[in-house]
Amino acid sequence: MTDLLNQLEAAGTHEARQNAVFTHVINGLSDDVRDTAMVLAVPHWFDQSILNLLSDLPAKATEHLAVLSAYGLVVLQPAATYSFPRSVRSLLLRRLIEQELDRFRHLSGRYSQIFLGMKGETLAVDIEGIYHALGADPMSGGRLMLERGLLWKSEPLFQWDALDRLITNADEQDAYGVLDGECRAYSDLLKLFVPRLRQPPKDEIATLSRLQSIVRDNIAFQAEVELRLGYDELAIGDIKTAGERLAGALVLCDKAARPQGIIEAYRGLARIALRKDDYAEAGRLFESARGHAERLGLIASGAHSIKGVAEIDFLQGRYRPAEVKFQQAIAQFRQTGARLGEANTRVSLAQLLALQHRFSEADENIQNAMAIYLPLRQGLGLGNCLKANGIVSYEQGVPAQALEYFSQADAQYAEVANQTGLAYSNLVKAAALLALDHSDEAEHSLKQADECLAKLGDRYGLAMVERERGLLAEHRKSIELAFKLLSNAAAAFDVLPNPIESAATFLAVGRVAVQLGFPPGYDRERLIETASSAARLFEENQLPRRQRETQELLVVLEAPTIVRA
Amino acid sequence: MSFPIANYSSHQQSLVTLLETSCGRPLVFISGKKDYGKTWLLKWFRTEVANRCAVVAFDLAARQDLLSPSLILRRCADVLGSGYFRSFLDKAHVYNLSRSVVIQNVKIDGSHNVVTGDAGETLKEQVLVAMDLTEFFVADLKNLAVQRPPVIFVFDHFDEAGSLVRDWLVEGLIPALRAVPHSRLVLAGRELPRTGDTSWESELATVTLAGVQDATAWRALVKLLKKDFPAQGAADPDVFLEGAILATKGIPGTLMPIIQAFPPAP
Numbered sequence: 001m002t003d004l005l006n007q008l009e010a011a012g013t014h015e016a017r018q019n020a021v022f023t024h025v026i027n028g029l030s031d032d033v034r035d036t037a038m039v040l041a042v043p044h045w046f047d048q049s050i051l052n053l054l055s056d057l058p059a060k061a062t063e064h065l066a067v068l069s070a071y072g073l074v075v076l077q078p079a080a081t082y083s084f085p086r087s088v089r090s091l092l093l094r095r096l097i098e099q100e101l102d103r104f105r106h107l108s109g110r111y112s113q114i115f116l117g118m119k120g121e122t123l124a125v126d127i128e129g130i131y132h133a134l135g136a137d138p139m140s141g142g143r144l145m146l147e148r149g150l151l152w153k154s155e156p157l158f159q160w161d162a163l164d165r166l167i168t169n170a171d172e173q174d175a176y177g178v179l180d181g182e183c184r185a186y187s188d189l190l191k192l193f194v195p196r197l198r199q200p201p202k203d204e205i206a207t208l209s210r211l212q213s214i215v216r217d218n219i220a221f222q223a224e225v226e227l228r229l230g231y232d233e234l235a236i237g238d239i240k241t242a243g244e245r246l247a248g249a250l251v252l253c254d255k256a257a258r259p260q261g262i263i264e265a266y267r268g269l270a271r272i273a274l275r276k277d278d279y280a281e282a283g284r285l286f287e288s289a290r291g292h293a294e295r296l297g298l299i300a301s302g303a304h305s306i307k308g309v310a311e312i313d314f315l316q317g318r319y320r321p322a323e324v325k326f327q328q329a330i331a332q333f334r335q336t337g338a339r340l341g342e343a344n345t346r347v348s349l350a351q352l353l354a355l356q357h358r359f360s361e362a363d364e365n366i367q368n369a370m371a372i373y374l375p376l377r378q379g380l381g382l383g384n385c386l387k388a389n390g391i392v393s394y395e396q397g398v399p400a401q402a403l404e405y406f407s408q409a410d411a412q413y414a415e416v417a418n419q420t421g422l423a424y425s426n427l428v429k430a431a432a433l434l435a436l437d438h439s440d441e442a443e444h445s446l447k448q449a450d451e452c453l454a455k456l457g458d459r460y461g462l463a464m465v466e467r468e469r470g471l472l473a474e475h476r477k478s479i480e481l482a483f484k485l486l487s488n489a490a491a492a493f494d495v496l497p498n499p500i501e502s503a504a505t506f507l508a509v510g511r512v513a514v515q516l517g518f519p520p521g522y523d524r525e526r527l528i529e530t531a532s533s534a535a536r537l538f539e540e541n542q543l544p545r546r547q548r549e550t551q552e553l554l555v556v557l558e559a560p561t562i563v564r565a
Numbered sequence: 566m567s568f569p570i571a572n573y574s575s576h577q578q579s580l581v582t583l584l585e586t587s588c589g590r591p592l593v594f595i596s597g598k599k600d601y602g603k604t605w606l607l608k609w610f611r612t613e614v615a616n617r618c619a620v621v622a623f624d625l626a627a628r629q630d631l632l633s634p635s636l637i638l639r640r641c642a643d644v645l646g647s648g649y650f651r652s653f654l655d656k657a658h659v660y661n662l663s664r665s666v667v668i669q670n671v672k673i674d675g676s677h678n679v680v681t682g683d684a685g686e687t688l689k690e691q692v693l694v695a696m697d698l699t700e701f702f703v704a705d706l707k708n709l710a711v712q713r714p715p716v717i718f719v720f721d722h723f724d725e726a727g728s729l730v731r732d733w734l735v736e737g738l739i740p741a742l743r744a745v746p747h748s749r750l751v752l753a754g755r756e757l758p759r760t761g762d763t764s765w766e767s768e769l770a771t772v773t774l775a776g777v778q779d780a781t782a783w784r785a786l787v788k789l790l791k792k793d794f795p796a797q798g799a800a801d802p803d804v805f806l807e808g809a810i811l812a813t814k815g816i817p818g819t820l821m822p823i824i825q826a827f828p829p830a831p
Binding site: 004005014017018021022024025028044045047070071072073077078082083085121122123124125127128158160161162164165195196216245251300336337338339340341372375376463 | 598599602622624627628629630631632633636684685686687688689690691694695696727728729730736808809811812813814817818819821822823824825
């Protein structure tokens with residue numbers, strides 16, 4: 001005891017003192033009690049039912065357990081379970097591993113079988129079983145850990161805390177020196193999905209590239225690495241590499257029988273197609289993702305794809321089917337508690353409803369989305385809500401109010417450094433500024449939007465900018481310039497294609513063409529015919545402002561010709 | 566036998582004030598480094614008040630469980646009487662039903678477990694869903710006719726809780742319980758939530774454990790545990806005990822095992 005006190009006084013840290021005390025107590029145990037302690041210290045916890053299944057237990061284990069309890073080395077917990085205090089367990093385990101590694105592996109194997117065979121209300125027993133599988137054999141245990149980890153992170157489970165504990169356990173076994181490099185690579189891959197350990201895309205690309213060189217013969221691992229790399233490349237804007245990665249991931253996920261991976265790869269590829277404004281390809285890919293999700297009963301995954309298809313309908317001016325799909329996606333997101341998916345969809349729907357002048361419905365969706373974004377502190381989402389509010393105000397004919405919302409949206413986008421958000425905010429802001437007769441400021445906003453959208457290669461956004469520039473020129477009475485810009489914009493919308501924006505732009509072209517005295521290819525009859533067909537399109541999609549603009553053009557076209565001097 | 570605990574009397578008193586009807590600080594945070602006796606103090610508290618009020622306790626570090634907000638709330642309802650929590654349980658059933666239906670489509674080889682996780686794709690969404698569910702729980706709790714008030718919720722090892730439970734406690738349960746006059750909450754851990762800018766800061770009492778340097782308290786404990794001093798300390802137990810306190814800095818988690826290893830008293 002005096003030696004112990006001397007050791008304690010000499011110890012520099014609390015951990016060293018604690019180890020000295022417990023080493024002293026453990027050394028004071030009889031050999032058979034200490035042996036029982038080492039066997040029982042292998043799991044994080046145990047109860048009588050587990051002991052009953054453990055054939056390797058010394059004969060007098062129950063008596064030994066009483067001794068260990070009396071020394072405070074084992075603690076009885078609620079629900080009649082026992083556990084060793086962490087430092088005691090660590091000392092006992094290190095002793096077992098150093099002295100009898102094979103026995104440790106054998107015991108780990110037994111515990112693994114026992115825990116993996118237990119029923120539980122949560123994944124706790126599975127996690128404990130996998131922990132012991134790692135101790136028994138890092139190769140098979142590592143593969144089991146990877147398989148379960150990938151399953152738990154995916155729909156329908158989304159068990160983030162379980163995943164966190166799984167990799168914490170792997171780190172613990174690694175600290176005991178019983179894992180191998182391949183197993184560590186599995187654990188490092190799973191860490192990338194744990195919310196508190198997530199890395200920025202560039203760092204993650206470096207990590208994944210390192211991991212790729214460690215494991216070469218596990219297809220599930222390769223598939224997940226490739227998939228994750230694809231999403232990271234997409235996040236940093238390298239569309240080409242992202243496309244190649246995701247196409248590779250699709251093949252690998254199929255080989256590895258990872259349906260969730262297949263769905264994610266299809267969705268990623270669809271996003272890339274959208275970035276390239278290839279709506280037909282994007283639609284096809286989203287549909288493939290949706291088909292897989294529905295076959296597996298993965299409701300949230302299905303909802304993401306339905307939302308994707310709805311966005312394409314919206315972008316291509318098919319407002320009615322877009323609305324139906326947005327509503328369907330919202331219902332599915334709500335069913336699974338995927339609130340962010342719900343909020344994002346509501347914002348898209350609100351913009352559609354605003355264009356249809358269904359203002360109270362638009363407001364309701366924006367309010368519901370805000371109620372989700374606010375507690376989650378989602379800056380991008382809040383920016384989108386504010387922008388949607390601005391669109392509502394603009395469509396209501398209150399550009400000053402719209403401008404206020406757009407400025408607030410800008411602040412949110414700037415806070416989260418979202419360039420796309422800022423670009424589109426500048427775009428709609430330009431329209432509001434123009435309506436308020438602030439043409440110089442509108443020009444400045446358009447310049448900013450143009451720079452960013454050009455960098456992103458966003459052809460839809462660039463066509464919008466070109467149209468606003470045309471409208472600005474028209475406002476400044478630069479009619480020939482306006483005609484040129486608006487014609488370019490209409491052609492760009494035709495190519496996308498987006499019939500609604502194309503028709504809306506054509507109205508402006510027609511208005512300017514009248515002032516230019518019907519230039520070649522824009523004779524009165526053709527303009528009336530095109531405006532009439534636009535009127536039908538706008539009526540079909542319930543777009544009051546566009547309908548009004550069409551009627552105004554038709555009135556002009558049917559009036560005596562006004563030729564510019 | 567009295568509960569063997571060293572002299573944390575002022576801390577014990579802070580916890581006992583939670584039983585007062587007019588308790589001005591219904592929220593107690595117990596902080597302290599590893600082995601300073603937080604868990605032991607909570608054990609004492611639960612023993613002390615077991616017959617005087619309703620206590621529902623959770624060890625957030627327990628490996629035999631993977632606690633989630635919905636599981637914690639369901640267990641609270643079970644302990645307090647599920648008949649009082651109809652509205653909450655109905656709502657929880659809807660959440661669980663939707664999750665179970667989905668989960669049935671997934672084959673998990675080698676496992677019998679069908680888990681009912683919290684709804685939501687992301688951690689943040691799960692916290693939000695859990696906060697909604699908490700509102701239903703708290704509404705039922707408000708109407709609970711407690712025979713022996715208050716109802717005390719005790720959470721140990723906050724620093725070892727999963728992210729979901731941690732975020733939910735801070736953003737969901739703690740603020741929500743403010744609306745229930747007969748509820749109290751005790752949270753212990755090495756690291757505790759930051760309280761600045763919270764709506765409940767004024768209702769919080771913080772207790773910090775810093776070891777017990779008082780030899781008299783430890784001597785009483787030796788007696789209570791029916792232990793005798795080892796041969797080296799028998800001649801002058803006080804000097805021996807003071808040496809042990811000095812060497813262990815009076816940290817209960819270090820000194821207690823030494824005392825437990827003392828020979829039994831004759």
